[in-house]
Amino acid sequence: MSNQGAEAAACCDVAQSALTEDAAVEMAAAFKALGDPVRLRLLSMIATAQAEQGVCVCELTPAFALSQPTISHHLKQLRQAGLIACERRGTWVYYWVMPGAIERLTAVLAGTVGEPAPVSV
Template identity: 65%
Template sequence: MSNQELVVLGQDAPSDGCCPGLLTAPLGEDQAADLAKTFKALGDPVRLRLLSLIASRAGGEVCVCDLTPAFDLSQPTISHHLKLLRQAGLIDCERRGTWVYYWVLPAALDRLSAFLTTAQQAGTTA
């Protein structure tokens, strides 16, 4: 597991791979801070679109050269947004020659989804 995935998980995550939902157990201070970083990264429309473009790409990865034309933003701005998604542990990348290729970290998204799903299910049974 990479350090970036730990940002999503938090240090207090149970060993079975599932975080307690928001309504099933109070968040610890460290876990709340880690999750806030992830939600902050997702709180921007450009970053949400970038994540969606990367996640929905056939083959599971996309070149930055294919991401930049989808936006009316400069390449450095796109790179900044991608950096924030990487720091939040949602995506990773690899340089291949001139270009950088990005892919989603499924485990990070699964854990975030489990946290939100559990919260929703707990809210409907209360």
């Protein structure tokens, strides 16, 4: 059953109209960052309390039964996924949600179920 792919590609290749491999790699990295309960809660907390100036790490850490290095590690993951950003203000570090990051994810999900692929913007 090895290359019956040729056959399938001949008539109607399902792969063409869906996500490209590159786009999938990029978006999967973002979804993977959300694929952990701690990170999902962190993002939610940051987004919810994002009054104006961002949320201090010192408010996030005590909400979990995890060590401080672990929380710091998860924040780094979210940062590297492009979902949040941070800035040091004096002793404290403040985090906020990257504008547009969430929208990009929902766009992919919407495109996944609806239109061909709104990957462009």
